[in-house]
Amino acid sequence: MSRSTVAIALAGSGGAGVMTIGSMLLEAAARSGYYGLFSRLSGPQVRGGEAAALLRIGTVAVESQPDYYDALVAIDWGHVERFATEIPLQATSLIVGDPRMGEPPEAMLASGATLWKLPFSEQAATVRGGRPNMVALGVVSALLGLDPDELERVVVAKIGAKGEAIIEASRAALRAGRSLPLPDGGALALASPADPxxxxLISGNEAAAVGALRGGIRFVAGYPITPATEVVEWLAPVLPELGGTLLQAEDELAAVGMAVGASYGGVPAMTVTSGPGLSLMVETLGLAIAAEMPLVLIDVMRGGPSTGIPTKSEQSDLNLAIYGTHGDAPRLVLAPVSIADTLATTQWSVELAEALQVPAIVLSDQGMGQTRSVIDAPALHDSPDSRLRAGPLEPDSYRRYAITDSGISPMTAPGDAHGQWIGDGLTHNERGTPSSAAKDHHAQLAKRLRKLESHDFGARWAEVEGDGEVAVITWGSTVGPTREAIARLVASGHRLRHVAIRLLAPLQREALAAALRGVRRVIVVEVNQAGQLAQYLRATGAIPVPVESHARPGPLPLRPRELVETLSRWCSQ
Amino acid sequence: MNAPTLPKLDPKDFKSDVKPIWCPGCGDFGVLAALTRASAQVGRPPEEIAVVSGIGCSSRLPAYTSAYGFHGVHGRALPFAIGLKSARPDIEVIAVGGDGDGYSIGGNHFLHACRRNVDLVYIVMDNHVYGMTKGQPSPTTEPDWICNIAPAGTGLHPLNPMTLAVAAGANFIARGFTGDPNGLARLIVEAIAWPGFAFIEVLSPCVTFRPEQKDWKHAVHAGPAEPLSDRARAAAVLLSDDGFGTGIFFKGERSRAHPLPAASRTMDDIERRFAL
Structure with a gap:
């Protein structure tokens, strides 16, 4: 029986080459017409240590980590037992290991999975220069029924620079792997893909970078931080090719300051960080809100608080994103609903930040940012300049913070004659001159709130799917697994509604209430301890029934099975 | 910079109608006067200049000019100025502030601005005291100066910002005095003309919390006859300096940061790498 999805974990010590074969496997599957996800798992060591490539391949788009892995293939067992909670197995799973490398960890065998011993190293030794990881890749590709020619093309393309001898050795090792006998039935064979x-093939971090550029970002400053660094590294060679600038700042305080400086210069600007960096940036975030500066700030969330778990995911920065800074400081907070959506949501964030003259925080997370995904090629366009720029001005006429119905006032940039203004974090009057008068304070606070509250964000604030009297609300990386859980429940006759919120602030209260009309129960699903979104939704009073919370901290990704049981009980109660 | 078609500019063209909050006799008036004179002499109109600051008495200066500018958060004038200048190399960017803003809360940015050598001018109005919060010691305060928060003095070694600047890579280092706005204006004009990061430490007395600084006018004297271009020699001079010599101490040979590149590719082309 062929399957619509298969989940494979490839594990071994650092240097065993599991990441290499993981990326080859995904690319070969993708080129054969499949969709898929590829996440990397590694120990805390800077280099070396245990590593695992986690893959899920399917005939349709894959947006969730699997419930269980169908196969765990280990080149060696190093400290692979440390991944026991991250590579869940069940009785129908397969553990494939080389008997020469010892026995699989007890924690993994306890799942009841079938152990299948294959001599990777012995088989590799039959090939001059052959490596066990390439043998394992041959085995896995045969298990999945992938086209061997496509796989060889990918392997050759990936290692071509290393020379003919290594290409030949890899090819031979791959074939040696394919020639090993498969277990009975070939249970992991994938169904044929639909017409591709x-x-x-893109990661969430790359998608964020592309979205930012399509949105018009031409200045980026950042400070190295896991798991956000790749966004900046990817942009570093690209921005100059587009006539833009990228700076590595001395710290996050400087990174966000540089971005606000560039934005003042009239150039759409962005900074990229993770939780600890966002904590530092809160100071200038408040300044940018007070001075009404367009700014995009991407937070690729990781486990917190403090240094937390740098390499693993959590959705626990929501409170900081929505409330961070002293004073009353409304801002935009958005979260992509999938890896593919990271591009469009980041691009939209640029457009909104520019149009509304306010910082937009984009909440991605490690799981979305560092996972590579096969997505349908996105529809692409360059955003028009959405900053309201002042036209030619008469001397002494310009008022930067003019009170308008929309709350938005035309901006000038250095070089514009008669347009001079001094940006200020001090409370100011319409000209921008510092003022501690109550009427100026109230008028400017009201203006800054009004421009967000009165803007028409249209239908993009959320993805609203399904119907029924039970509704699930999600955001960010919980959207994918929730969609999958709901699809299973719907297939077994249940009815459920799903609201995946893309625009978290300002909360679209009326639209949310409309999306939930007629619901009996609402549950908010998120990966943090406190249920931060649930608390926020309760506080706003936008939900017509009591808000219930399904929240737990990271670092383990949400899996569909965690929700299926709870939601099915709810539907029948 | 010569633009013969422009009408001749006057220092008052660079002043705004906002009344300074500074105390009468504050040294910072001298910097405002020097900056407006220097701007008129440089000959670029106010809309092509941006004056950027942090927080503190001296950081209020941008609003008193008719240029573009930003009065941001405490200590962060330089990152803002660097971002602005990098994105808009056509604009003349001048960062200003005080010793607390620049050497304490913004100390790290100062070091890295010297290293980065972006083409801008940084003027620090140093009065060895936090004035806006009413009289606390700053990094340049003498160790035995007595105040409410340090009743026995701080006992801390005062920072030597010019030595720091020469070690960190600043390309132009000078000291001015607010009692001599014409001399200070000349330093600012030279700093603008010199490529890279130009740092001017300005002795700017605080008549309210450090009234004894009124005597600085007697202590100030001419500094080096010629600026040095050797960092080690400049550092030696600055380390043995009494802190009151005015003039240009160092002019480096670092070149201007690269100008903005012209766009050479399109997004369609860049995105091609993702297509299967």
């Missing part, structure tokens, strides 16, 4: 549409 044009697709991309």
């Amino acid at each position: 549409k044009p697709r991309w």
